[in-house]
Structure formats: structure tokens, C-alpha cells
Amino acid sequence: MMNIVENFDLFAPRLINKQELLSSGHRACSGCAEVLAVRLMCKALGENTVIASATGCMEIVSSMFPTTAWRVPWIHVAFENAAAVASGVEAGLKALRKKGKIDDRYIKVVGMAGDGGTMDIGFQALSGAMERGHDMMYVCFDNEAYMNTGIQRSSGTPMGASTTTAPAGKISSGQKTWKKNMPDIMVAHNVPYVATVCPSYPLDFIRKIEKAKSIKGPSYIHCFSVCPTGWRSPSHTAISMGRLAVETGVFPLFEVENGHYRVSPDMPKILKPIRDYFKPQGRFRHLTAEEIDLIQERVIIEHKKLMEKAKYLKTGNE
Amino acid sequence: MAKRVGLEVTVAVAEAVALCRIDMAGVYPITPQSHIAEHLSNMVADGLLDAEFVTVESEHSAMSAVIGASGAGARAYTATASQGLLLMNELLPIASAMRLPICMAVANRAVSGPLNILNDHSDIMPQRDTGWISLFAENSQEAVDLSIQAFRIAEDQDVMLPVNVNIDGFQLTHMVEPVEMPTQEEVDQFLPPFVPHATLHPSKPVTMGAFSMADYFTEIMKAKDEAIRNSKKVILDVWEEWGRLFGRSYKPVESYKADDAETLILTMGSMGETAQLAIDELRDKGVKAGLIKLRLWRPFPFAEIKAAVKNTKKLIVTDRAVSFGGPGGPVFSEIKSALYAETTRPAIYNYIYGLGGRDITVHDFVGMFEKVLADTENSSADTYEFWGVRE
The missing domain is CATH 3.40.50.920 (Rossmann fold)
Incomplete structure (x- = not known):
């Protein structure tokens, strides 16, 4: 059999858009899985895309004046309003297209932000934009803390993780709360399409972005984005760490289309123990066996809930 | 020929904005501005105004959405007052730094606390240094005229800055006064279609809102200061032309x-x-x-x-x-x-x-x-x- 890596140019165009819409030369940390996810997202979306980005790592690394890494139209306004800006871009383009002031090609408008910009400070703007039914895709690049400002906790930080504002100490074990379940909150908005993705699974990732792109209405993508800098894990393990998050059930891959749940075929039948995923990460190093057991129990419960939803809320033809 | 009609000022302002053929409005309700939002929505609902009316969930998102729409090349409008204007505050200097010709009515209202819905200028005064052109209307006619002039000033290639038109809450917004509404033909003659120099469109990808460190920031601030200072000449020219066309003169x-x-x-x-x-x-x-x-x-x-x-x-x-x-x-x-x-x-x-x-x-x-x-x-x-x- 031909070696796929050695013959990449032969195979890749069939699997993936060759165009680099996020150029190299950006300032992301080495081993950043988030910037890889953004690159894959752009490839899946293609050039007829407009992106509204929140303040955050991806904004800072890609747009230092007078340079830019973006080959698609891109706008950044502030931290908490990527969804609102995207909704305005969508409304503006819609009006201009209707009046014949721009050509009538279909343009996908995308809002993007980190976990803080989505789950915390940008939560209201996102809820509003999704509820209003704009034809836009929103992607949360979740690296589980405010990494751009220096690893402070967010509502996306997992239980037990040590961050600079919820640090592990003599009487504290880091984050004291369970991670906010954003995909379910978006499902509760009755948007036509919600999916979780991880760039460690590029084909699943691209398929879901393409699916979201095809939806004429709001869609929400929750992207698990490994951050070696913030998680205190080796930078060369960003991809394997993403796979471990999926294999342990910490971050399950699934999609919800018009309320119907479907678990990704990439999900294992039997979950690995979460300690396999916790072990290489400095942010979980302080956890005791009992604390890990507590989190393990929760991961299993959440996984069961998801499996039940997938069983009872599946699409008609499955 | 303009007709002289008796209209509530907010309604007259909304009618004037519709005459400007806006493409998009993003407005959140707040007293005493809400009648502007309501009347714009009515006109869209009746097919009298061909625009996207975005029912945003806050004034912060109102300003965010009009920034997005303006960035896309649309003629975008919003209106607010008091707490709503303060909620927008974060975004006002961004809109002017991005040189987006957004127009906004401010139905001036006291800022809390204590909560008060009535008129003063405590909402607009803290926005002084946001880089917006700021105009004050004295009566219904001025509110209408300034609302139309605002787009012409904002979109002038030598200006490209957002404009706010201040209309005293209740004391002016809720008055029913006689006003000469310009005709559509007159407004079309005065206000040409908006021709943006860069838009968020894949035909020519641009990056808007890049971040800047100490190496460029001062120069960007100086450029904005020069732009608003230089806008005075355009404002005077626009007022001179308005006087010729409509017989009503405006001075700083x-x-x-x-x-x-x-x-x-x-x-x-x-x-x-x-x-x-x-x-x-x-x-x-x-x-x-x-x-x-x-x-x-x-x-x-x-x-x-x-x-x-x-x-x-x-x-x-x-x-x-x-x-x-x-x-x-x-x-x-x-x-x-x-x-x-x-x-x-x-x-x-x-x-x-x-x-x-x-x-x-x-x-x-x-x-x-x-x-x-x-x-x-x-x-x-x-x-x-x-x-x-x-x-």
C-alpha cells in the first residue's frame, strides 16, 4: 500500500482543501491545537467565508498590525461580542445581496471565540444571536481557561484543574465546579445543528464543519482545543491529548441535528480511565486518587446520559 | 415639495432614517428611545423600508451588530439612551477607530442612580472622547434634518466616522411638532448611496480590527484625532448645501x-x-x-x-x-x-x-x-x- 504521508499531495486534495486560508507565520505557541483547529476550519469552509473573532489567543496571534494571517475577510471588535458582530455581518450581507449591491454568492458568516469569550463574557451575545436564527456558524475554541491572559479559570475549566485564579494549594484542589455544558445549552436554543469536534480527529472535524456550513440557519460547533502552555503538558502531545480526551469520554464527539443526537463513530465502545488523560498534564498533577475517582464517576454518568440521548433521540432513519 | 406634518419626534426621526434607505438597523428598546425602534420595525413589517431590522438582546449587541453590518458595507443605524449608551460605551471608540460611518440617535436621558428615565445630558457627556461626531437637535425639524445629514457627513470619504444625533428624551422625543419631511427624491439627491472603501466580502478579503502595540498605537490615535478635526470642513459644507436645498441653515x-x-x-x-x-x-x-x-x-x-x-x-x-x-x-x-x-x-x-x-x-x-x-x-x-x- 502507498504511504499516505509520503504521497500526501496525492491523497490530501481528496480529503481536504489545499488552500491555506489561515497563513503560516502567525504567533501561536508551539504545539497549539487551537490554531490547528482554526486552520482546519478555514479549509473546510473555503474562501466564501467571513469570520468575526472575539478577543483572545486566536485574535492576538493572527492579527498584529500591520500584519495579518487571514486570507478570508475577518473582523475583530471586542471580547464579548463575536456572535453579535457576526449576526450584524450576516444581516448586512443579506440586505446588500437582496438589494443587488453585492453579488449573490453564498457567504458563510462565522463567529468564533474561546471558552471565556463564549461561556462567560460572550454568553449573552451568543444566546441572542442563536435565538434570532441568523444564518451563521459559531465556533467555541475551548482550551478550558483564559489562556491569552495567563491561564485564569473560566466556566469551561474542568473540575480539579489548577489555574492561576483557581490554583491548587494546601487547602484547595483547583477548580471547584463542573465544566459548563455548552453544547447542551445550545441544543436548548433549538438551533438546527450542534456538534462537538476535536482537531485530533480531522476527518470528523471537517465533515461536521461542512455540515454546519450547509445549514441555512444558526449552528454551533464546540471545539476541544488542547493548550500545552496552559495545561502544562508537552507540546508534542497536543494531538494525542485530544485523542485521550475523546477516548476517556472527557470530551465526547457527537452531533445534534434538529434535536436528534448522533455519537461520532470515532468514539470508543469502552472508555479508557481518565487517569491516562490526566497523567501527562501538570494542571491535574495535584489530584488525589479519591478526587480522580470522583471525576471519573461523573464522566461515566455524563457519558451514559449522552448514550441514552443518542439511543432515544436518534434520527428517524437510524 | 416637502409636506408639513405633525409627527411625534421619534416617529419623524424614524421616517427620516427610512428616507436615508438604511440597509440595516440594530436597536434595543429603552425609554425614551423605543418609539424609534418601534417605528422602524413597523416600516420594515409593512414593506415600506427595505432593511434588516435585527432585534438584538442588548445595546452592547446593538452596537456590535451595526459595527458588523457597517463593516460588511451596509448603511447601518442604531438608537439608544442612558444606560443603553453606557452599555455601548466600550464599542464606541472601536467604531470610530475602524472608521465606520454608523449613525445613531441618542434620546438623551439621565444615567442611574438613582434610576430615572427623564432628560438630561449625563449619558452623552461621558462619550465625549470616543471619537464620534456629536450633534445636538433643538426641535423636531432639527432632529429630522440632522438625522439625514448625519449619514452624509459620516460617509464622506474625507470623514468616515460615526455620528450621534442628540435628541432630548421626552422633552423633545415625545413632542408632537410640525415638521417638514423632505421627499424621497430630495433625500436621494442629497444623500448618494454609501460607497465603502473596504468591506467584509470574499471578493477582496480584508482584516478589520487588527491589534496594535506601542509601535503603531499613537499614530492610530493621532490619525483619528486629525480625522475628526478635519471633519468640521465637511460638516460646514454639508450644512451649506442643506441650506441651499431646503432653506434651513445650520451652524456649529x-x-x-x-x-x-x-x-x-x-x-x-x-x-x-x-x-x-x-x-x-x-x-x-x-x-x-x-x-x-x-x-x-x-x-x-x-x-x-x-x-x-x-x-x-x-x-x-x-x-x-x-x-x-x-x-x-x-x-x-x-x-x-x-x-x-x-x-x-x-x-x-x-x-x-x-x-x-x-x-x-x-x-x-x-x-x-x-x-x-x-x-x-x-x-x-x-x-x-x-x-x-x-x-
């Missing part, structure tokens, strides 16, 4: 019986008409009283202010906002600063009045003149006083 500083006045009072917004009646009353008594009205707040009309007060002995500056622990009301501070280097300048008195909807009558203005005229030693000049406060 309007005056009433000011030429030979020994004592002048300065107002902003709807108070001008009441003050005018007070001037008539004082003139009847033989007092050489006059009135100047500051219409253009930003860019500040230094030359016009200097010229307007050149021959006066005393100047009463009225303020409808407080600068707590500061040198006086915000308008007073600006005027004093503008006149500092003048060799002859009037003694300047500052009255803070009309806060949170407190009624101001002709009698109050007459009282201010009497008090200032009685101060022969100018002992209370350069200080400020809360007019009519109970102590």
Missing part, C-alpha cells in the same frame, strides 16, 4: 440676539427654545441679553465659540450633567478651556440644571441672568452652582 454655534449682547447664555439641545423666550423678556426690560446654542459638540467649534463671545462681558454656561468633584459641568470646562488663551474673555458662570427631567422654565433663565447681573464684582464667576437645588 447658533445665536439669538447675541450680536450686541453684554451677557450671553449658552445652551445645548431643546433648552434653546425656552431660553429664547427668556431673552425676549429680558430685552423687553432693556437688558442686553443674548443666547448662543452649541450644536456641534465634537469636533468642538473653537473658532465659532471664540467669535460668538468676543464682545460679551459675561457668559452663562448651562450644563445638564455633573462632573463630580471636577471643575464644573462638562460644557463649562470645555468653554473655559477654549477661551483661556484669549486676551479678552468674559467672566464665565456655570449653572447645572434640568437634571433627571427637572423642569426649566423661562423664569429660571431670567433668574440666572438676574443673579449674574447682580454679581458686579464677578465673585461667583468661574465657579458652578446647581440651579434650583433644595438644600
